[in-house]
Amino acid sequence: MTKANNKDKTENLQTPLQQITYLLRKYRLVEGFVHLQNESDQELAESSVQKQNLAELQSLLDQLHPADIAHILEALPLEDRLLVWSMVKAEYDGDVLLEASDAVRETLITEMGNNELVAATEYLDTNEIADLAPDLPQVVMDDVFQSLPIAERQQLRAAMSYPEDSVGALMDFDVITIREDVRLEVVLRYLRRLDELPDHTDQLFVVDRNEQLKGVLLINKILVSDPDMLVADVMTEEMITLHPDDVAQQAANAFERYDLVSASVIDAHGKVLGRVTVNVVIDFIREKAENEALNLAGLKEEEDLFAPVLKSVKNRWVWLAVNLVTAFIASRVIGVFEDSIEKLVALAALMPIIAGIGGNSGNQTITMIVRALALEQISSSSAWKLIAKEIGVSAVNGFIWGTVVGLFTYIIYGNPALGLVMTLAMILNLLLAALLGVLIPLTLRKLGRDPALGSSVMITAVTDSGGFFIFLSLATIFLL
Amino acid sequence: MTKANNKDKTENLQTPLQQITYLLRKYRLVEGFVHLQNESDQELAESSVQKQNLAELQSLLDQLHPADIAHILEALPLEDRLLVWSMVKAEYDGDVLLEASDAVRETLITEMGNNELVAATEYLDTNEIADLAPDLPQVVMDDVFQSLPIAERQQLRAAMSYPEDSVGALMDFDVITIREDVRLEVVLRYLRRLDELPDHTDQLFVVDRNEQLKGVLLINKILVSDPDMLVADVMTEEMITLHPDDVAQQAANAFERYDLVSASVIDAHGKVLGRVTVNVVIDFIREKAENEALNLAGLKEEEDLFAPVLKSVKNRWVWLAVNLVTAFIASRVIGVFEDSIEKLVALAALMPIIAGIGGNSGNQTITMIVRALALEQISSSSAWKLIAKEIGVSAVNGFIWGTVVGLFTYIIYGNPALGLVMTLAMILNLLLAALLGVLIPLTLRKLGRDPALGSSVMITAVTDSGGFFIFLSLATIFLL
Numbered sequence: 021m022t023k024a025n026n027k028d029k030t031e032n033l034q035t036p037l038q039q040i041t042y043l044l045r046k047y048r049l050v051e052g053f054v055h056l057q058n059e060s061d062q063e064l065a066e067s068s069v070q071k072q073n074l075a076e077l078q079s080l081l082d083q084l085h086p087a088d089i090a091h092i093l094e095a096l097p098l099e100d101r102l103l104v105w106s107m108v109k110a111e112y113d114g115d116v117l118l119e120a121s122d123a124v125r126e127t128l129i130t131e132m133g134n135n136e137l138v139a140a141t142e143y144l145d146t147n148e149i150a151d152l153a154p155d156l157p158q159v160v161m162d163d164v165f166q167s168l169p170i171a172e173r174q175q176l177r178a179a180m181s182y183p184e185d186s187v188g189a190l191m192d193f194d195v196i197t198i199r200e201d202v203r204l205e206v207v208l209r210y211l212r213r214l215d216e217l218p219d220h221t222d223q224l225f226v227v228d229r230n231e232q233l234k235g236v237l238l239i240n241k242i243l244v245s246d247p248d249m250l251v252a253d254v255m256t257e258e259m260i261t262l263h264p265d266d267v268a269q270q271a272a273n274a275f276e277r278y279d280l281v282s283a284s285v286i287d288a289h290g291k292v293l294g295r296v297t298v299n300v301v302i303d304f305i306r307e308k309a310e311n312e313a314l315n316l317a318g319l320k321e322e323e324d325l326f327a328p329v330l331k332s333v334k335n336r337w338v339w340l341a342v343n344l345v346t347a348f349i350a351s352r353v354i355g356v357f358e359d360s361i362e363k364l365v366a367l368a369a370l371m372p373i374i375a376g377i378g379g380n381s382g383n384q385t386i387t388m389i390v391r392a393l394a395l396e397q398i399s400s401s402s403a404w405k406l407i408a409k410e411i412g413v414s415a416v417n418g419f420i421w422g423t424v425v426g427l428f429t430y431i432i433y434g435n436p437a438l439g440l441v442m443t444l445a446m447i448l449n450l451l452l453a454a455l456l457g458v459l460i461p462l463t464l465r466k467l468g469r470d471p472a473l474g475s476s477v478m479i480t481a482v483t484d485s486g487g488f489f490i491f492l493s494l495a496t497i498f499l500l
Numbered sequence: 501m502t503k504a505n506n507k508d509k510t511e512n513l514q515t516p517l518q519q520i521t522y523l524l525r526k527y528r529l530v531e532g533f534v535h536l537q538n539e540s541d542q543e544l545a546e547s548s549v550q551k552q553n554l555a556e557l558q559s560l561l562d563q564l565h566p567a568d569i570a571h572i573l574e575a576l577p578l579e580d581r582l583l584v585w586s587m588v589k590a591e592y593d594g595d596v597l598l599e600a601s602d603a604v605r606e607t608l609i610t611e612m613g614n615n616e617l618v619a620a621t622e623y624l625d626t627n628e629i630a631d632l633a634p635d636l637p638q639v640v641m642d643d644v645f646q647s648l649p650i651a652e653r654q655q656l657r658a659a660m661s662y663p664e665d666s667v668g669a670l671m672d673f674d675v676i677t678i679r680e681d682v683r684l685e686v687v688l689r690y691l692r693r694l695d696e697l698p699d700h701t702d703q704l705f706v707v708d709r710n711e712q713l714k715g716v717l718l719i720n721k722i723l724v725s726d727p728d729m730l731v732a733d734v735m736t737e738e739m740i741t742l743h744p745d746d747v748a749q750q751a752a753n754a755f756e757r758y759d760l761v762s763a764s765v766i767d768a769h770g771k772v773l774g775r776v777t778v779n780v781v782i783d784f785i786r787e788k789a790e791n792e793a794l795n796l797a798g799l800k801e802e803e804d805l806f807a808p809v810l811k812s813v814k815n816r817w818v819w820l821a822v823n824l825v826t827a828f829i830a831s832r833v834i835g836v837f838e839d840s841i842e843k844l845v846a847l848a849a850l851m852p853i854i855a856g857i858g859g860n861s862g863n864q865t866i867t868m869i870v871r872a873l874a875l876e877q878i879s880s881s882s883a884w885k886l887i888a889k890e891i892g893v894s895a896v897n898g899f900i901w902g903t904v905v906g907l908f909t910y911i912i913y914g915n916p917a918l919g920l921v922m923t924l925a926m927i928l929n930l931l932l933a934a935l936l937g938v939l940i941p942l943t944l945r946k947l948g949r950d951p952a953l954g955s956s957v958m959i960t961a962v963t964d965s966g967g968f969f970i971f972l973s974l975a976t977i978f979l980l
Contacts, residue, residue, distance in 0.1 A: 041879055087757035095877035097885055119757075208723065217720040219759065222702065239719060240697040243688065276786060277567035277599075279699065279779035281761055298778050299759035305782065306756060309789035310871065316796070317867035318860065325872050326885065329892035333900075336864050336893070340901060343860045347853040348908065354849035355912075361841070361848045368841045368848035369834035372964070373827040375852070380798065380823045384816050387797035391790065392805050397575035399521055405577055405806065412809035413816070420813075421820060428828065432835075484852070 037092050039080055044100045047073045078107055086115035094124045097326045102131050113140035118148055122155070123324035129155055138163045146172050147192040147294075150179035178293075187271050188264030190304060191285045191294040194218030197227045200234055200252040204242055207251060220297035222281040226255050232290040235259065261286050264293060268304055275301045312472055318343075339477075346481035350375070353485045357492035360500055366433050367495050370442060373425060374491045378449035378483030381417060385410050385457025386479050390472050393465055407458045414454035418447035437499055445491035452490070453483050517572050519560055524580045527553045558587055566595035574604045577806045582611050593620035598628055602635070603804035609635055618643045626652050627672040627774075630659035658773075667751050668744035670784060671765045671774040674698030677707045680714055680732040684722055687731060700777035702761040706735045712770040715739065741766050744773060748784055755781045792952055798823075819957075826961035830855070833965045837972035840980055846913050847975050850922060853905060854971045858929035858963030861897060865890050865937025866959050870952050873945055887938045894934035898927035917979055925971035932970070933963050 050069050081089065081104065089108055093101050093116070105128055108116060113132075117125050117140060129137065137160045141149050146168070153161060165173055175193050182188025196217070198207055207224070211217065223236040235255040245254050260274050262285045274280065275298055282297045314322065318339025323332060354361070354371070361367050389406065392398050398406065426443035430436055460478050461471035530549050561569065561584065569588055573581050573596070585608055588596060593612075597605050597620060609617065617640045621629050626648070633641055645653060655673050662668025676697070678687055687704070691697065703716040715735040725734050740754050742765045754760065755778055762777045794802065798819025803812055834841070834851070841847050869886065872878050878886065906923035910916055940958050941951035 037876070038879070041881060045881065085758060091757070091875070091877075094875070095872075095879070095882070097882060211723045212726070214724050216724055220761065221720055222761075239723070240701055243691045243719070243722070244694050244696055246692070276779075276782050277571070278565060281700065281702075281778065298761065298782070299756075302756050302778070302782060302785065305785055305789075309785075309792075312789075313792065313796075313871065314867060316793075317863045319864055319867060323868060325868070325877055326882075326889065329889060329896060332889070332893045333896045336861075337897070337900075339864070340857060340860055340897060344853070344857060344901060344904065347856040350856075351849045351853050354852070355846075358845045358849065362845045365838045365842045365845075365848075366835075368845075368851075369831045369838065371848075372834070372852060372855070372968075373824070373831050376827040376830075376964075377820060377824060380820055381816075383797045384799055384819070387794060387799060388803060388805065391793065392575075395571070395574070396517070397571075397805055399518070399575070401521060401525065402575070402577060402806075409806065409809060409812070413812045416809060416813045417817070417820060420817075421824060424824065484856075488852075 036080065036084055036088060037095055040077065040092055040104065041096075043073055043077045043080070044096070044103070047077070047103075048100075074107070077104070081107055082109065086112045087119045090116045090119035090124075093128065094121060094325065098127060101127065101326075105131060110136075110139060111143050114142075114144040114148070114152075117152055117155075118144070121322045121324070123322050123327065125152075125155055127324060134160050134163070138167070142167075145192060145194070146175040147179045149176055150189075153180055182264055185268045186264065187262045187266040187268055187285060187296060190268055190271060190296045190300045191264060192218075192297065192300070193294045194221070195225055195284070195292055195295050196221065197225045197231070197292060198237065198251060200226045200228070200250070200255060202251055203247065204245055204249050204251065204254065205247040207237070207242065208247060220282050220299060225284055225292050225295075226251055227292060231292060233261065233284055233286050233292050236284070259284070262296060263287070269308070271296055272301050272305050272308075276305075315473060316476060318477075342477055346477065346484065349481065350484040350488055353488045354492065357488075357496060360492055360496045363500055364438075364495065366429075366435070366438065367492060370429060370438075371488055371491050374442070374445045374449050375484045375487035377421060377425075377446065378453045378487045379480045381414060381450050382453030382457045382479040382483045383476055385414075385454055386461060386475050389458055389461045390475065393461060393471050398462070403458070403462060407455065410454040410458050411451060414450040415447070418450035421450075422446035438495070441491070441494045441498055445487070445494050448490045448494075449483060449487040452486050453479065456482050516560060516564055516568060517575055520557065520572055520584065521576075523553055523557045523560070524576070524583070527557070527583075528580075554587070557584070561587055562589065566592045567599045570596045570599035570604075573608065574601060574805065578607060581607065581806075585611060590616075590619060591623050594622075594624040594628070594632075597632055597635075598624070601802045601804070603802050603807065605632075605635055607804065614640050614643070618647070622647075625672060625674070626655040627659045629656055630669075633660055662744055665748045666744065667742045667746040667748055667765060667776060670748055670751060670776045670780045671744060672698075672777065672780070673774045674701070675705055675764070675772055675775050676701065677705045677711070677772060678717065678731060680706045680708070680730070680735060682731055683727065684725055684729050684731065684734065685727040687717070687722065688727060700762050700779060705764055705772050705775075706731055707772060711772060713741065713764055713766050713772050716764070739764070742776060743767070749788070751776055752781050752785050752788075756785075795953060796956060798957075822957060826957065826964065829961070830964040830968055833968045834972065837968075837976060840972055840976045843980055844918075844975065846909075846915070846918065847972060850909060850918075851968055851971050854922070854925045854929050855964045855967035857901060857905075857926065858933045858967045859960045861894060861930050862933030862937045862959040862963045863956055865894075865934055866941060866955050869938055869941045870955065873941060873951050878942070883938070883942060887935065890934040890938050891931060894930040895927070898930035901930075902926035918975070921971070921974045921978055925967070925974050928970050928974075929963060929967040932966050933959065936962050 141164050223238050226235045235257040236259045237255045260283045282295050285294045323335050422443035426439040429442045430439035460475045464471040621644050703718050706715045715737040716739045717735045740763045762775050765774045800815050803815050902923035906919040909922045910919035940955045944951040
């Protein structure tokens, strides 16, 4: 991909990061050298080499889009990040903060004075300020409020009142409304008086005297229609409308299914409150997918790649603690059977196989079910069909892999009975994995909780402890 | 979210699925009853109750958007799915096939005659036909080719030639080009002669005599500018351009960062080939995120929720086989220490704790690194910083959790030396997890492979076998 103007300066996205890293390394090298010579920081900053390095850095930065600057800041270790951040144009500060991940944004805000922060918000819309608000000091927010006109204060208050992950939190207020009883000609003249249309304006909202939404007039429809026509004759009444309290995921589904660029947000009385645009939806989808991947590995939240060690420890300990508890339980299950293991020590070497494959198979089932739940594809009537299918898959897999494992055991240990116990234990643990792989996410959903959160830990706990128990008790009954 | 026209028919997305499920259940009930009475299928189909059920179903379906129909088909078990599919309007067939997941699309195509398939493509653009092509029988594709005008044949051939996951595969050909030396007035008149603009047209492409891209004219800019102005004065020369051979992910990144609705695709000489639009990018992002989640659990590809058991077994066996191999290896590592376990059977109960926590910690590191690699945030100079950081995090975690585990062991078994061995083994296994958690994905990337694929299996294999080895050899050295 090239971000080309006719000069085609940058050949590749990674290049600016590489160039900046290179300049920073040169800068740090000189710095180290100067320090070695015991010269003061003052002299350092004034040395002509350093001045040139910084000037080059500055001119590179000045050409970059705020989103690219945010990306580069995320990729830099803390010290370099703050040096570069101090060189970013003040009018970009707000946009860069918006584009940066939560963790990195925090490091940037910590470095800014209150006045700088207030200044940064001046270039932002109210809905964007609302996004930053949770990370800004209260003093700053008070100042920002004071500086806004009354109408925008109300918008900001409204935007801050919607919970995260609601449509309201994705909404902006850049709405152009028109009346249905005017000619397109008039609409065109009205638009021409604006300096520019808000980004992602693909439709105008047609409202009646009470601000109630009657329909939408597509921009592209204006262009191909006779200017003498009435808005009412060109507008569409069939449209997607969102409510501010809807779950954001529903808006994302609608944008994906119906290929939208923008959609109106209306209140219970049909009054237009704002709109959601596709760029915000893309950010939401990306962030959500990333958070799911992080949560799956037990990372509580986005972690700054270069976060201090102790901060990372804090981000990760909950998951390790939970897993430690389940590991302890599994360990106690084994402890119950110590006598059996003492008599037949091969059990110790074989038991992790049963537990491990059970965990893998259970996680496959969970992944299928969680995905289907997210896509709203499971009804109460199909749940039984799914359990039956997963049990069937596990029965076949258990039979195949149980046989393989049984043969392997027989070959290694020359004990056919031990092989049979392995086969049987494998089949039973896979069936357990299938049953709970369906039931755990369905139950979490029934209880109103997110089925993606924690179901993987739970299934692994069950297949570990369950697998050890099944295998060791079968062995105790049949072999000893 | 409501898809409202002024009648506000449907209150909630799930409702059509529920209604259809309800009608299908009624239909199947009557069917079962009639079969019980040994009446023929003929009579069944002609019974007035059944006719009414089908008519209701039909009228429900006729109101739905193709994307919603595809969603409902995915949620239905095979038999019901095919009944509903047979009732979908012919002009929607192509769109529904496009929207359906690969696995479900396959079940639908199998049920269609070749003529039906050819007919379905008639409502599609060439780039859409190219998306379906891999799933269509050769005979059908030959017929489709024959039926196209020459220009579209070339487009179809071009579209089919780009590899999956390239920008070319996302591209469509609905491009409007204009010259820079005309007035906006003329552009407006030109547009008005079209029935409608292609979906997601937010800009027109300005080309010179050789079809080379000179800039873009934003639709919204046309609306706010004086019609007497020249295109050259209103157009933007700074713009994002893509190349058909770029990786699709790069296009997705560009859309996300620069908030695009469409972007031009040009060849090496700057000639406009087509464009990519945001709706296609959203589908790509969603599909990619889903595939990553599925791959992580070892599901080779999207699996039809109601796939036959044997098909699912086939989709899942590779992963189970790979894990079986690593479990066997871990089992043999334990086997080496059978003498030690026989002497101190507590080792058998404790060893899975060391292996398990190591696996969890390693997967946390891998997730961080894979994410940073995907975002292109790791340079060779920062790799060392990352290893140092992860080792630091593991050292702290190892010390904390190792102490907890050591105390637990001491309390349960009353053996302080055993507790110390647990602590030490935990620390060492977490350090191993950190080191390889960074090195495995970086190495896979260096070798030109996808670091997300398989790195989780590899780290778990290392922390299992490594954990057993570290713990059991420490125990053998210090305790026996």
